[in-house]
Amino acid sequence: MKRAAIPLLALATSACALGPKSPTTAISLPPPANAATIPSAAGPAQQVVPGAAVRADWWRLFDAPLLDALVDRALAANNDLATAEANLRQARQQAAATAGASLPQIDAGYQAQRIRTSRTLSNPLPDPDQYLYTLHSAQLSVAYPLDLFGAQRSKLLSARAAAEVAQHRLTAAHTTVIANLVTAVIQQGALAAQMEAATDAIHNNRDILHMMKVRQAVGEIGAADVAAQETALANAEAALPPLTRQLEHQRAVIAMLIGIAPGSPLPKLPALADLTLPDTLPVALPAQIVANRPDVRAAEAQMRGAGADVGAAIAARLPSIQLSANIGGEATRFADMFATGNPFWALIGGVTQPIFHGGALLHQQKAAEAALEAAKAQYRAAVLQAFADVSDALTGLRTDAQALDAAARASDAADRNLGFTRRQLELGSVGTLALLNASASDAQANAQLVQAKAARLTDTVALFQAVGGGVAPQR
Structure with missing residues (x-):
């Protein structure tokens, strides 16, 4: 009876793996976000909804069919996604090969x-x-x-954890590519709007210069006033090339994200005014953020893989x-x-x-244990970064609304001031310096208004990405 029990015990032991089965690490969760309304006098209000789930196709909340078409192209042709998909297939095949090594x-x-x-x-x-x-x-x-002490089983657990890491990294790449594309489209639209405002400022300064030259011809003003306006026109014209360069850069970014060579003709891009600001901001609870963020889940899988590597290192000494x-x-x-x-x-x-290996097996075990501690620290860092991203996005959205209201008031006042000053200049009741100041203030206020509108859209994208970006399709 005892002889029969020995092989049964060996077979039962072979199904076990040494080392930490499910390594964990303590992490403190912040309090959940409060339900709140982010008001804006110059734009739509946004409602923060704690615990609400993020749509997998969250970019459609911007209600821009041209943006939806760009995202579809990126999902089909983006090279970062293709790389992540290939890495996932490789990791899965390596896990299958490791599983096969445990069979006869x-x-x-x-x-x-x-x-x-x-x-x-x-x-x-x-x-x-x-x-x-x-x-x-x-x-x-x-x-x-x-597999008496689970060395092969530990290797299999490590390989499967690596495949899970690759899966979550694909999900993270999916979310990142979409967020980067939507952000690039927003920035492209904002730059196009700023270029339009800069072009209007150039036209206005040319009209003013023409008017001043007419007044100079009849002796109402001197050459100094005309020279000052020529300087203002040159400054307005100098503001356009940097905007053009930034716009072309964003177009190149969009091209790369949708998988075509920069410089190639792009599909029609939505203007800034074509993008609707989402009025609902779903903010997952802290535990949901940990469960949904692909980078956090990848760090968790990496920690489990490191625990399995410790088990394999222990079994190598037996x-x-x-x-x-x-x-x-x-x-x-x-x-x-x-x-x-x-x-x-x-x-x-x-x-x-094993009898004597010069301490190599023991040092390999200690190295695996150190790698596990590093994986735990990386997991804690990923969780804290997730909470920081959500906090930054919410703070940004609140301050963006305030900045938009201030920029709208400034733009309206600057437009009215420029109109009054031009009229007074025509009547001869103000000097050239007042007009130059009014023109410069108007151009700056209009640019800040465009940037404030773009910031609300960009930080909304950042919030969707921070809470996990919804559930990406499994590949």
């Missing part, structure tokens, strides 16, 4: 040898006069490493058992290899216990 290994072989033996040696053949012959051998080999068997046939004629008397077989069992 079966190999078949055939060998033919042309041999001539020396007459001074004993002839191995039954015919003592036959010294030249062909020896045919066929063999089937079976090997099975008995005995390993190898079972193997060979069966085949050997004859001087191919057809006689399995004739009576020619087949052979062997059953082999072996145990290996």
